[in-house]
Amino acid sequence: MSANNVLEGAVKTAEGVMLNGFVLQPIVDKCEGCERIRTFEEQSFCSSYPAPERKWAGGRCNFATHVKAAAAAAAKVNPLKASKRAAKGR
Template sequence: MAVDFSNAVKTDEGVQVNGVVMNPIVEKCEGCERIKEFEGGKYCGSYPQPETKWRLGNCNFATHTKATAKGKAKVNPLKASKRAAKGR
């Protein structure tokens, strides 16, 4: 469900859309296509509290995380430490 920023208003509590306070995006959101700019701030077009989307891992709405995973070889820390232990 996309947030319609044409209804956004600036209040003392922050930017609100239809009465819902929109928190600014977090660092990990950078690069996501769902970011919307409003009054100089950046907000998520899909989720009012971006920070909570990242608290338990990757945001499941993010458009940019799969792309970055593709480019880099992912290191599984558990496997890497097992490999290191075998080599000893």
């Protein structure tokens, strides 16, 4: 494993793994494949957020590098403006 995939400066404490004053929680299954995953003592953690499970609670983690954002549906068009544009020939 390369050095950039390891949490440097992390310390194992009674609360868990501590890094820069934050207690890190292990990643969840949805995190697998993300480029932000780092390891410490054979366990994987997110390098961007200490509680990955909470980031996925709302649907999609905004830090996830392995999940592509769904292409936005066609922009909502006001039907009145659309009919006026069509009438003008635009």
